[in-house]
Amino acid sequence: MKEIEYIGYAAGILTTLAFLPQALKVFRSKKTRDISLLWAVLMIAGVFLWLCYGYANRSLPIMIANGITLLLLMVIFVFKLRFK
Amino acid sequence: MKEIEYIGYAAGILTTLAFLPQALKVFRSKKTRDISLLWAVLMIAGVFLWLCYGYANRSLPIMIANGITLLLLMVIFVFKLRFK
Structure with missing residues (x-):
């Protein structure tokens, strides 16, 4: 693996x-007022497309990273709708 | 350009x-209480590494997308530090 690929993996992991501390924060506080609904919607759409892109390119790292991000974004999104 | 590459570009644009509506929201409201500081810090570190990755791979789309995201994240981060 080329050295620069490690940078890519580190970037993807970070x-x-x-999104884990952000999802935990809204889960615990039940407060989402300062989070933009449009941010959540655009992120979910975009991360879903990244997931499709990873699948089409048979890239497991892209699929895993975006699959986890999508789940955490869904938590934030549901709390955003449920608790203003 | 392969069809799947358009999906990748659409994903990157989304x-x-x-981050634009999220940055605008904190800029206008001066309220960042529901945003996780750790989220902002990890995102800035990760997006910075994506920028390096794009530069090393001479990928202009990755550099542009992550350059813009980094700027918008810096706005959110500064407001998070300035206004609790």
Whole structure:
């Protein structure tokens, strides 16, 4: 594996794991007022397309990273709709 | 360009543009309480690494998408530090 690929993996791990503390925060506080609904909607649409892109390209890292991110975004989205 | 590449571009545009309404929201409201600081920090680190990855691979779309996302994340981060 080329050295730069490790940078790509580290980037993917960070931008995926980032959504864990955000999902936990809204789960615990039940407060989502400062989170943009449009942000959540556009992210879900975009991350879903990344998932399709990873599947079409048979890229397991892209599929895993975006699959986890999509699940965490869905948690944030449901709480955003449920608790204003 | 292969058809699937259009999906990749659409995905990149959506997950980049998503941060615009979120940055505007915190800019206008000056309220960031429901946004996780750890989310912002991990996203900035990860998106910065994606920018390096795009530069190393001479991928202009990855550089543009992550450059814009990084700027918008910096706005959110500064407001998160300035206004609790």
